[in-house]
Structure formats: C-alpha cells, structure tokens
Amino acid sequence: MEKLKPYHTFGLDVSADGISFLEKTEDCISFLRHRNPKLLLGCGSDVLFTENFSGQIGIMRTAGVDICEDQECYHVRASAGEIWHKLVASLTYQGIAGLENLALIPGTCGAAPVQNIGAYGREFSDFCEYVEAVDASGSVVRFAPAECAFGYRFSRFKGEWRDRLVITAIGLRLPKRWKPVLDYGPLRSLQTVSDLKPVDLLEHIVEIRRARIPDPAVLGNAGSFFQNPVVDEPCCQRLREEFPDVPAFSLGNGSFKVPAGWLIDRAGLKGFRYHNAGVYDKQALILVNYGGAEPADLMELARHVAGCVYDRFGVRLHPEVRIFGKTGEISLD
C-alpha cells in the first residue's frame, strides 16, 4: 500500500494499492491499460477518499508550455500536468492576458476542461482552442470545443468519456485585445479604476480568494464541496417568497442557480464542527479537515449539511467533490 496523503488536498490518512507518476504520453497509455479500479489525479484537489483505495492511482506530471502568436491572439499549449494557477499567473505577468478571473482555481491544466472550471463570470471554455487526449489504444485525439459539450462545470470528459481518456494537453486562444470581465460583485469596485491592468485584476482576485479559501497545506480541504443547485422557476419563486434576500441567478432557460454557500450559511452551519471536520467559517461551501479528521467525519458532516439544507429550503445539494470508496466512485447518500 502507498500513502495518498501527499497527493490529495483533504490530507486524510488513506492509501492506495499503487501510485504511478505519468510524465509522458506513454505513461498515460499504460495507465489507461491498468485493470480497474484506477483513478487519475492532478493535484487531488477535488476528491474525498472514504477508505483505502484498492487500485492504482495515476498522478499527472507531464510538463511544458508553448506559446505562439498571430496578429490577433496568443495561442498557448499547456501539458496536462502543469499547475493551472501557475500558468494563469505566469501568462498574466508576461503580458498575455485573459485568464485573470480564473486565478487560484486549484488543480492542473488537464483537470480544467473536465469540469469546465469557472469563476467570476469566466470559464475555461471561453478560451479553449482544443483539448488533446489519448485512449487505451494509444491514439491521440484532438477535440474542438464544440465536441467537448462544455456546460456549467461540465463537459463530456466528466460525462460519457469519463475514465476512457487521459487528457494530455490543452490549447488556449487568448485575444490580444483585453476586455476585463468585472460584472461579479467582488470585482465591481474595479470598474471605476482608470488604466486597470490585467495584473491588477489578477492580484485583486488572488487577494479575494486567499481570504476565503483555506490553504490546503494548513487546513485540508477540497475547495467547494457542493455544486450550486439549479432549481426551476416555481422553486425559485417559493424561495424568494420565504427568503426575500435569496441570491438566485437566472440561467436563461427557466432555471436558476442558487449559491450553495448561501444556503449552508443560512441553515446556520457556517463554522459548524463535527469531530475534526467542519464547515469553514469564512466560506460555508468549503468543508475542512482541522487535523486528524477521519474520512467518516467528513462524510457524516457532508450528509448533515445536505440534510439541514434540504429540511430548511427543500433544495437538494449534490457534491462537486468526487467521492471514492475502496473500489471506485460512490455517492454521498
């Protein structure tokens, strides 16, 4: 058995039968040919292990960033093992702008398309030129954005293609003409800043996120634990009548996104603690390991949170974090 503690951000004492580090495309192909169960990790920032994993863990470590340009755009190719935030920061400081709103989202570049990471009104798919992946036969496939079926924190890599491919690289297209997106509440103060530079926006976002998201090296966590629930119009109407200050954002198709963090907070759970696990007191959407938490503590806590939110608001929360038991992915229920 090999210890998984250094390879996932919840910092739990769990192990796996084996760990392999994927440094080149051939390693990715060999990994795909491994018998099940197997699980590919980037930074391990989106997983909760409930017990020791009876299978092989692959850790994406491919490296390399290439940049070229034409008159209108920069074209950036990043290997899947590159750390997303490092790429965002390095490009912004080099004067290649566009990705600032996506600063400090944890994880690797290869993980970015899987759930179409997004923040403050921007998402990965706004910049995606292609996603490259290999399958178990060794074929390298390049997918155009339309083939990836990107949605809100969703893509085919998370859906029907899950576990069949390993993403090896991403291609980004970043227009040279910079148009900052400053519509989200915490960014509006920048709308009146004259001569705003991409670096100013990057640093503003890093500051906001650092204040709200605990550093996993200090406090184990996996970022947002739950997805923001999407409710239909009658449900949204009912919530608005009962809780007039509920923030609900129209998705334009008759459904509404309700911030899960608000629901958890208003269910009175911000700062709630269960054994050595808890609801983070600065951001209710994050569950934390205060040190020495058992996987069962986090599972119990997550069930309690989802149960309280349902009892109070009649809205079901679903984990954003992927939960793994001994032989594979499991649900929270």
Ligand code: NAP
């Ligand atoms: P927040 O600013 O407290 O906002 C809570 C939620 O309300 C967000 O999820 C956001 O939806 C929504 N929201 C706020 N203003 C909005 C507007 N003007 N129009 C539409 N929706 C609006 O969120 P937070 O938890 O601190 O997170 C900050 C940002 O980081 C959010 O955009 C969040 O989605 C993002 N984030 C992304 C990931 C990921 O990609 N895996 C993980 C953690 C956080 P949206 O989710 O659509 O932005």
